[in-house]
Amino acid sequence: MSDVHIGTDIYQGAALDGLDSALALADSSQADAILVAGDLFDHHRVPTETVDRVMDALAASKKPVVVLPGNHDTILTQGLWGGKTPDGVTILLEADGETLALDELGLTVWGRPVYDHNPEFRPLLGMPPRPDDGWYVSMAHGIVMDFEEATWRSSPIYLDEIAKAPCDYIALGHVHVYRDVSQNGVPAFYSGAPAGAMKRGVAIVDMDPDKGVSVSPLEITT
Numbered sequence: 001m002s003d004v005h006i007g008t009d010i011y012q013g014a015a016l017d018g019l020d021s022a023l024a025l026a027d028s029s030q031a032d033a034i035l036v037a038g039d040l041f042d043h044h045r046v047p048t049e050t051v052d053r054v055m056d057a058l059a060a061s062k063k064p065v066v067v068l069p070g071n072h073d074t075i076l077t078q079g080l081w082g083g084k085t086p087d088g089v090t091i092l093l094e095a096d097g098e099t100l101a102l103d104e105l106g107l108t109v110w111g112r113p114v115y116d117h118n119p120e121f122r123p124l125l126g127m128p129p130r131p132d133d134g135w136y137v138s139m140a141h142g143i144v145m146d147f148e149e150a151t152w153r154s155s156p157i158y159l160d161e162i163a164k165a166p167c168d169y170i171a172l173g174h175v176h177v178y179r180d181v182s183q184n185g186v187p188a189f190y191s192g193a194p195a196g197a198m199k200r201g202v203a204i205v206d207m208d209p210d211k212g213v214s215v216s217p218l219e220i221t222t
């Protein structure tokens with residue numbers, strides 16, 4: 001999932017409901033892990049009790065949860081939430097990119113959080129080489145560029161970077177609709193947003209040693 005925007009004034013209750021619906025879908029579809037590709041929160045003044053409630057909900061999923069801060073997650077990147085991240089939840093905070101090995105799943109996750117949402121920041125820059133074994137997923141929060149020249153957009157992700165990425169899947173956030181931007185056989189998808197959009201939802205990613213990676217949207221209708 002991505003772009004939950006907890007704390008937004010525009011759809012405050014719906015954002016929390018959207019998170020709960022997304023977690024319920026993870027449960028009913030027996031997901032092994034949950035990735036949040038940025039903008040879990042909306043701004044840096046989300047009340048502490050709201051952040052606590054979100055962290056509790058993520059931990060209650062009983063699945064590994066990986067959160068990559070997006071441009072709106074300043075409450076995380078500026079260290080403004082005083083709570084302790086619960087067991088099972090990992091927030092990728094290393095500015096140059098951070099790798100998390102989920103050995104029990106045979107899965108390695110890498111992501112570079114958004115600290116400076118500007119045209120110079122490149123969300124996929126510095127992706128480490130593929131690990132020796134297991135699945136390798138990258139997370140990125142930014143705008144996939146259809147053409148190379150438009151460098152005035154903040155946090156650009158170029159098609160060429162997707163095409164050359166040494167991973168099995170790129171979990172994207174920032175655009176609030178489900179969208180396939182795969183290149184050169186590298187699957188890359190925006191998951192869509194669980195709240196605030198015309199069509200709400202998440203993406204489920206199936207990684208099969210025989211069939212490869214397949215991705216489909218899961219719509220939230222509740």
Ligand SMILES: [Mn+2]
Nearest residue numbers: 039070071174
């Ligand atoms: Mn964003």
